[in-house]
Amino acid sequence: MSAHGATVPVELRTLVPEQWDAWYATLEEAFGGVAEAPEERALWRALTETGRSLAAWDGDEVVGTAGAFSFRLTVPGGSPVPAAGVTMVGVLPTHRRRGVLRSLMRRQLDDIRARGTEPLAVLTASEPTIYGRFGYGCAVERMSLSIDTTRVSLAAPEGTDAVRLRLVPPEKAADRCEELYAERVPLRPGMVARGPGWERLPLLDPESRRDGGSPLRCVVAEEDGRFCGYALYSVKPEWEAAGPSGTVRVRDVEARSPRAYAALWRFLAGIDLTSSVVAHSRPVDDPVLHLVSDVRRCHVSVRDLLHVRPVDVGAALSARAYAAPVDVVFEVEDAFCPWNTGRWRLTGDTGGAVCAPTRDAADLALSVRELGSAYLGGVSLAALAGAGRVRELRAGALERAATAFLSPVAPWLPHGF
Template identity: 65%
Template sequence: MTLEMRVIQTDEWDVWYDHLELAFGGVPESPAERELCKALTDTDRALGVWDGDGCVGSAGAFSFRLSVPGGAIVPAAGVTAVGVSPTHRRRGILTSLMRRQLDDIRAGGEPLAVLTASDPAIYGRFGYGTAAYALAVEIDTTRVRLSVPPGTDGIRLRLVDPRKALADCERVYAALVSSRPGMPARQPGWEELPLLDAPSMREGGSPLKCVVAEREDGEVVGYARYRVKADWDLTGSEGKVEVSDLDALDPVASAALWRYLFSIDLTWTVRAPRRPVDDPVLHLVSDIRRARTRLRDSLHVRLVDLPAALEARAYGAPVDVVVAVEDAFCPWNEGRWRLVADAGGAARCTRTAEPADLELSVRELGSAYLGGITLTSLAAAGLVRELRPGALTEASRAFAGDVAPWLPHSF
């Protein structure tokens, strides 16, 4: 069998995407979802594997700009559309796609590659490490109350058509990006993603709704997008509030939005499936046991240009450490590197022949990169090895961040 891997032509997008839908179970997306995905696809970065005139493998990448510890916005390849047809599994197609894609990312000068995994067991062998988690919360509002900070009553809430509120919501989002690692700075077109509202996406819920939080001068300082899912039984209403987005610039706006979502008539549960693991609502609820939580892996990070990636972020404490890095898939990263960062966070990473202080794989380095996974926790699992006493604590403190990394939407 002769297979050909190449960048797709623009007029091949539909065939390429039909293959991707088949690889993910064969359920077609709504026309609105498909149209937006087509508009966002960079065909110059869309790889297809062809068997004759049929597409049997795919991988793509978005040109992202991602926040990292210290607030810098760093170029990153947002890996997407990875799939192999069920007729062509176990033939090395996925490995070939990952090889070509990482070579292209390196040639394009992006120090990082990131992805969300449909199956997280797949990507570790290609050097991706889980760097951020998402928190799903389901709160019983009949038993849970909120304690809100002083000033919350000074926030005005207003229901607005989601599209008419888009510019204000995007201003709030953009102001938050540099404050939390893992957030993509939205490029043109990506503002449409949160507004997708095809009936097939609602799962029995209402059309998308938006409430904005305003200060007394009318400035929008927060927003929430949500759906209400009505449900009834013999005892009455069993409605649920499904929260898709909630962003706020200060604690009082955040509290006002959560209080609003808790108080919607005929609803008794608030569900938010993708929140930061340090979401402030966890400190506002009266009974954390009635706020059922679940963690799920979210953003996976791969260092493509190791020294450039480590120099792009800031560090929480001074560090001078030599790390021996294993990276069989991208051997240009393999070897010993000296990382030096001062108290201001500026860093320098250079190759060295000095003895290693720590030993780890590029996968663990990716997990620690955004500051949410500590090197000490990875060492406790046997994934980081300390070769110089004290080096692990020094490096772990430097890599750790003040806020949890968070990816607010899929891609």
């Protein structure tokens, strides 16, 4: 296919390392043509799994890209489930609406299925309207908030004053921060275990991304001399006629105790010469919402984050636990991956589950996209039914299934990929 609409073959090939620069340049062009900082580009080059990356070639030109990372994703019940982290998807503007993206998605899902080890594919979408037609459903939302610290105070549990805070260069605290992050991964669906090399991502801080802010800062919390939490942040100084109005930009906050968590947020809200604390990616049930004195002055908003697609419905539903006993037959429609289409009987509880094909009458009818949305326990099957996206075929089945699928904590992904 050419820029002028004439049909020419577009060949999909697995990426080889020597082609990475041309491949990544195509991706940068697809996202507006702004070159990334050298340190950012070097990190993604090191993390790219070339054997899982695809290039669409029009003659000797790379016109489309798609890749996948080999992740282990926490699911309800705390188990880590292998998942393909779909990434670096782009098509040159000269080749849009010519089926290149569809071809890449088709080949990628076929490859994931052929591996036989990953029942799920997940992605963060530049535009959420793109991936629904390929069976991806939004399963995780992120919360953004901007706290007006001139009018909002933060309460704190008893003992918070005993927490010691120290400023530490981020690179010197990195190992302890990674250990704490690893402890948190099994506790919340949607979290991804960081393999070798990924520990560099939280510290990535190119000057081109600072927008007038300071270099990355790290404050650590200690209780009885033991490391128990950290916050990564930067400060953007600003001044108005009435005085300083700087902004604290929060990248990450993790802690082992409510006292340490409150101490870190109280520190961030009290930094001199600032009047607001901004965080753009927090779980929607973040405890900070219950520490602030006035949530209305925190300017909370929510948007989509992680989109989930069952590649193997039976294996995916069998891999997680359920909050209540469930015995339900799903009538699943999956036009893009027809091997999932049909009836599936799910039986399970808090100890695990089994899901297998069945000829029994269906209790609920839905597409694979809705299964993806509900999979991590943050989107209710009942809410989807209210939108007409799930149909109840047996009275009472919806309520029981919706209760079983929910997670006690909201799913969340602290960083993109």
